[in-house]
Amino acid sequence: MxxxxxxxxxxxxxxxxxxxxxxxxxxxxxxxxxxxxxxxxxxxxxxxxxxxxxxxxxxxxxxxxFITHDFDFTASWSFFLECEDESDCELLFAALGEGGQILMPLDNYGWSRRFGWVSDKFGVAWQINLK
Known part of the structure; x- marks a missing residue:
């Protein structure tokens, strides 16, 4: 397998x-x-x-x-989180974005009523989407 x-x-x-x-x-x-x-x-x-x-x-x-690399995480690879309600989107976007970088503010981009993209304080990217 x-x-x-x-x-x-x-x-x-x-x-x-x-x-x-x-x-x-x-x-x-x-x-x-x-x-x-x-x-x-x-x-x-x-x-x-x-x-x-x-x-x-x-x-x-x-x-x-333990080996230092010349590369780290990139936003082109991300976790895609789908939220059931808007308050979950807001909370996750704020928490995951704190100390990181906002790549796309949480907003209506046409394909979703609420979508945002952040890179967290560890450099891992997250897309947060309202179902």
Whole structure:
């Protein structure tokens, strides 16, 4: 069997903080398992070797890279959150955008009554849409 899971690679030991933030912010989210690097490495002790989480019902993996890369997250890849009501859109847009960057303000763009796009404080992009 073949399966696919989105994989988030964080730099600077931010994976656990990001996952905690997503679990606290996005409904139907939880950390399923979290393995850390030990004293023998190869990554810094205590950083995330591999984490399995569920974010808005979607299985996701996360990892703290101990190798510095010249790339990070890009807004061309994003999570698309669909909200049942406008207040959920407002809350998620504000929470996920805080400390990050607003790529498209929450507004009516014609294809949706309420749509917005943000990059959160960890650099992960989120599209928030009212169903």
């Amino acid at each position: 073949t399966s696919m899971t989105p994989f988030l690679m964080f730099q600077g030991g931010k994976a656990r903080a990001a996952l905690d933030f997503y679990v606290a912010t996005v409904p139907d989210s939880r950390i399923v398992s979290l393995d850390r690097f030990g004293p023998d490495g190869p990554g810094p002790e205590g950083t995330v070797l591999r984490a399995h989480a569920v974010i808005a019902g979607q299985p996701v993996m996360a990892h703290d890279s």
